Amino acid sequence: MDEIALLRRLDEDAAAESPDAKHAARSALRAHIAAQQIAAPAHRDVVPRVSARPRWPRLRLVAAIAAVVVVAAVAAVVLPGRGSRPAYAATPPLLMPVSDQGRPAERVLERLAAAAEEQPALADGRYHYLKAAGWGLHTAVYDEDHVESVIVPGITEQWIADDGSGLQIHASGEPVEAGPPGADADRRAIDDLPDGEGEITEFAPGEMWVPPIASLPRDPVALRDKLLVNPGDGGPCDANSDVYDPETCDRPESVQLYVALEELHVERVPPDLLATFYRALAEEPDLRAYGQITDRAGRRAIAVGFDSDYAGLPTRHMMIVDPDTGTLLGLEEILTTDPGKLNVRVPAVISYIVYLAGGNVASTDERAPRIP
C-alpha cells in the first residue's frame, strides 16, 4: 500500500454523509440566495456587519440576518410610499454622549478591583456557562433614497468543558428599529429573546477554546507581562514566528488588554482575576472613567474605557462594570467622529456584548444564575 492508498483510508469516517449538516447548509444557502435577490437591485454589498472583528455571540448570526432581509423587503412591498429615508443604517442608541471625555480612571479601577475582590469565588462545576446578548445590523438598499435597516439581536448560551468540548445555543430575536435614545428598546429586545431555544451546535473535545483562566497570575504586573505582546520572543512580533501577526503586535497596550479581557469572557471570569485585571488596566494612562450609566439589560453600571484609532477609525472602547461587585456586564465599541465608508451617522455604536448570566455548572442541562 503506498502513501496515497494510506491517505485514502485515513479519516474515512470523517467524510461520512451528514444529513443534519446538509439540511443546515441548505437552509443557509436558501437564506443567502433570498438576501442576494433582495439586495441586488442597488448594492449587493451593503453593510451586513459593521463590526471589524467577530465575537462569539455574533458568530452565528449570518443566516439569521439574511432571513431578516426578507422581512424588510416584505415591509417595503406592503407599505408603499413610506417615503425616502436617509441612507444611514440604524444603530443602537448610545448609552452616554461621546462628548463626555471622562476623567482618569485609575482610582475608579482601584475601587472596582476592591469590589471584585470582596466577591465569593465562583462555584465549581464541569462546564463554564455563559449567556450573552449581541447584535447584528443589516441594511437593505433598494435605491439611493430607500434604505431599510434593522438591528437583529442575538443571544448565545455556551457551555465549555475544560477539554474544549461543549454546547452552544444561538437564537436571533425579532428585528428592532433603532429606538429613541435610551436603553429601553435594547432591554425589551434582549428580554424577548427565547431562552434555551435556537440553533444548537455541539463541539467535540478540542473544538472550543478554553481560556487558561486558572493559570493566569493574580498579580497585576505579572498579568500585564503575560497579556501584553513581548517583542522578540517568538510571538506575534517575530516575523519568523509561526504566530507572526503584525496587527496584534502594533496594538497599543490598552487595546491589547481590552481584547484579552474580551477573549477571556467566553466564560465568566472569576472575581479575583477581574480584580487583578482592573489593577493592570489602572497602569494605562489613557483609561478614562465616564461615570454611571444604565446598561442595555437595565442594570446600574459604570463605564470605563479609552479612545483609539488603531483599527483605522476613531473608536471608543468601553467596559461596562457593576460598581458594587466589579462584575463585567458588557463591552461596547462606538465610532466617535469618522464613519469611514460605513453608512452610519457618528457617533454610532458599532458593536456591543451584554453578559447576562454566567458561572460553573455540572451539566449542559443546567444554567448559572443571571448576573444581577
Next chain:
Amino acid sequence: VVNRDWDVPDGQVILRSIDEPEVFEVIFDRHFDAIHGYLARRGGKHVGEVVASETFCAAFDQRDRFDVKRGDARPWLYGIATNLLHRHWRTEGRRRRVDERFRRDRSIEQVPAQPHDRLQASQLDRELRVAVDELNNADRDVLLLYAWSGLSYLEIADALDIPVGTVQSRLNRARARVRHRLRPDANTQVRTSSTFKENTDG
C-alpha cells in the same frame, strides 16, 4: 420548483441560475456531500460543516464567473472550499495566537485545537498525519485533493488555478516527503518499513 434530477451538465445549471437563482440548489444537491466530506476530513466535523456551507454561498456569489463550457463544477467547488478552509484557519489562527500569548511561560498545558489532532489514531495514522501536517500548504492542498477528492491532475490545476506541471511537481514532492517521514531510511521503499508493517499487518 427545482427539478433535482435535471440531467444537464453543471455548467448549464449554473448558467440558468444567473436568471433563476433558486436553480443553484441543484449544484448543492449534486456536490454537497463530496465537498463536506473533503472538508470534514481536513478540518474535523465542525469545520467541515461551517466551511461546506460557506462554500456553496460563496459559489453562488461567484457563479457569474464560472466558465460554463466546463461541464463539471467539482474542481471549481473544491477550489473555493480549499480557499475558504485556509481563510477559516487564518481566522482560527488569531484564536490560537491568543492562546500562545497566554501560554508564554509554558506553565499552562492547554493545547489549542489543531486540524488533525481530533482522533485517536494508530501509530501509522499518527505518523501519516504528522507527515501531512509538516508539508507546506501548497503541497498539502495538492496531495489531499488528489487523495480525497478524486480530481485528476488537470482538475486539480483548475481548482487551484495553477499549471498542471506545478500540480505534478507538488504532488511528487509531497509524496516523497510523506514517504520519507514514514520511513526515513528507505527512500521509496515504504513497504519494507518495520513500523509500517507492524501497523498494517497487525
